Amino acid sequence: MPVLNRAGRGRVAARACVLAATTCALSAGAALPQESPWIWNRPVLNFMGVPGIIDMPTAHSARDADIDVSLSILDGSRRLTGHFQITPRLSGVFRYANLDSYQGIDPYYDRSFDLRFLLHEETARMPAVTVGLQDFGGTGIYAGEYLVATKTFGRLRATTGLGWGRFAGRDGFDNPLGLFSDEFKTRPSGPSGVQGTGQLDAKQWFRGDAALFAGLQYAVNDRLTLSAEYSTDTYSNEEQYTSFEYRSPVNVGLSYRYSNSLSISGAWLHGSAVAAGLTYTFNPKTPNRYPGGFDRAPFPVTPRPPGSAADLGWTQLADADGILRDNMQRYLAIDDLLLEGFDVGPRSARISLRMGRQTAPAQVIGRVARMMTNNLPPSVERYDITLIDNNGLAVSTVTLTRSDLEELEHAPDGAWQSFARAKIVSAQDLPTVVDAAYPKASWRLGPYLEASYFDPESPIRLTFGAELSGRYEPAPGLVLQGALRQKLAGNAGDLPTSNSVLEHVRSDNARYADQDGITMPSLTAAKFFRPGEDVFGRITAGWFEPMFGGLSGEVLWKPVDSRLGLGLEINYAKQREYEQGFGFQSYDVWTGHASAYWQGDGGFAYQLDAGRYLAGDWGATLGIDRTFGNGISIGAFATLTDVSFDDFGEGSFDKGIRFDIPLSALTGQRTRASISRTIRPVQRDGGARLEVDGRLYEQVRDFQQPALQSDWGRFWR
């Protein structure tokens, strides 16, 4: 569905209302949820940052891929919640809450994760039904589970649910699940306090007394919703440790959708307090209003006069190759592309290039092919276009014919037809490297900003300074790079000294970040190569990252059209001195992983790494990322190793969320800059992996299948 402007949306909504009204008359009062007005096209969020009324949840899902970031402010606590609709039915939540005081810690910062699953979509007769786990693995302030049903009656939505844990703070009755097992009748007190964080409290889920909650939401118009609920959350912790006062189970509130992306809400909570909320909604499927972007128009295909393809006279010209190569180089440069190799015969031409500032491989292939029709003689029918990644690794070759380009340029379904006729193979047979391509040198002088988030004492720690970095490529696949930094300001050093019982492979990060002198975060030499048709290789030596240096080797098996990739990485790593010069500390370790990568449907990518981690612990990491066609990706990972939860310390095991947002997707402009972050609730020493630049899979997969195919709509862009 195209991105509608606001006026368009309003009109469609209006028509939907009229339609809904007529259907209502025909079907004797049954509301049709799919034709609900605009306000119901996605649910209102509650003050926990999930679809809900005020404190209580509701059953409808957000729109697929919606990201809602909400801030709730109430007496004694503040909550910052990110809600991501992972699939149309499943959503995940990360919440960072700040309480004035809790269990003697003042102020108290709490991190929690939720999962919600839509069991049943709303139909004409049946309500939507959702099951939710709130704060399923944290310190348990918000721990609770619910089964909730919501039904739409025109402008009214009614919700009722069964809650456990925090949702059974009052009016509790014997757990109905007790019918199945006596174990459900009592809720064991789980691990508590900082030491217990991060453990999955599965033994508590759906245990103990249950309670019934209910609420109503009324859509006054397309923007304003009024809500009232009977809440079974008694805020007992908040009442005990903060100034919050609990007087009544009834909450009333309103929510106002200021724009498509911004909502504000307010509520009168528990007869004693005012609460305010702000929600920003972003959908990575529609990151800007100008899909396809503002990239300048491509050069059109140059059609050949009839019969010209037979003329081979040009092959007799002295230095025809050189002239054609220089022309191609000039054309590529106009479109920010970098020529690596070129040669041409009477009937075919081969070209290899880097994408420069362009980001969509299929678009680059389409443009280079058109430039070849602009420059090469009519007799050259077959074009082999090879994409080279940023480290000089040749990945894939796409073969196209000039006749197809001429035929399909303006064909209504030209993109799909050109994909069907293109041949995509692993890059093996490379054209002669042009003299101008090597050596390559580049440098950058600019600011750097390092951030760590959501630690137990501070929402964010920053280190800011100046960085000078340089990169030199003497020959294809050989990369020398390094960087120097001077810290100017920061508060990372305020962290208390690590209490980890493991080797301090990561938990001394504050000491690394808090150096006052010039530091050298990295200095490496790397060689990238292709040992076989479907195999990629890398060897890196030097100072990889602020904390470790050594030697690293990796091989990756990834056929050009395979969803499966297999990798093996082995490293010898030695811990660097805090000053980050050339020196090392005494700790060293052999670390490495066997990895399996699987590209699933719907943009979901799965990665499993099993092996030995930096602290010498053995285990495995599972990562799941959802990557959108425009390059935005959001994912989560978790690592379990043979380090016990107690030895690991706070958080119990390593886990986190990560995202990558190319600026080109936000702005529609041509740039390779992106915002990329990994956010861990806490960084400890167990399950820690070495950071090495240039890991192979990330570089390779965009130039292979199925990524190229999903991008192919841009071929003629």
Add this chain to the structure above:
Amino acid sequence: MKIASMALLCALALAACSSDGATKKTFTELSALIRVSKAPAVNLRAQLTPEIAAQTDAPLFLLTLPQRDAAQALFAQEQTSGANTSWRSGSGEGIVLQGGVLQATRGLGGDLITSDVADVRAALAGRIHRGERVHRHLDGEDKLIAEAYVCDYTRSADSTQAYFQTLPATRINESCTGLVQEFDNTYWVDGTGRVLRAIEWAGPAIGYIEREQLQ
């Protein structure tokens, strides 16, 4: 353009000097993006004269985007391939016409990637009074989305501005209905079937494109 402003802030935070000037280019382009919404409404048409147009011997048309604060640009013909002509503006935007009918746009943001306008051309020639057209746009995930429209055509005698003069023309109104969108296009065609002037829908992100043939 809230997102663009945010992105600009990010770019500012990343501002740096480098060997390839990439950061600076990005910065310049982001600034340009923010100006898209605040483009000064220069009336290019009023400044154009036949003498200025004659400085190039290429065919020219003037394009106006009412939805983008009436931004205007001059397009020159770049390439001909069968019935398709490709046109390019000085700032790098592209337009493809098929038999004088808008077939595709490039670089305008939210481009019309292709359209099937065979029926439209038949209707302009007076052979049919009802036809279909299919538009393809990229969505936010770079997937092509096709939309089909059913269109009705009516003809009337009129005159219009083109080629720096007022010319008698047949005015053809095209009224199209699709699943979520309706639009009305207008074409002014001379006795030889040449499109002198047109107002054509190019999708929700661009809106209507007004085109006046100058040379």
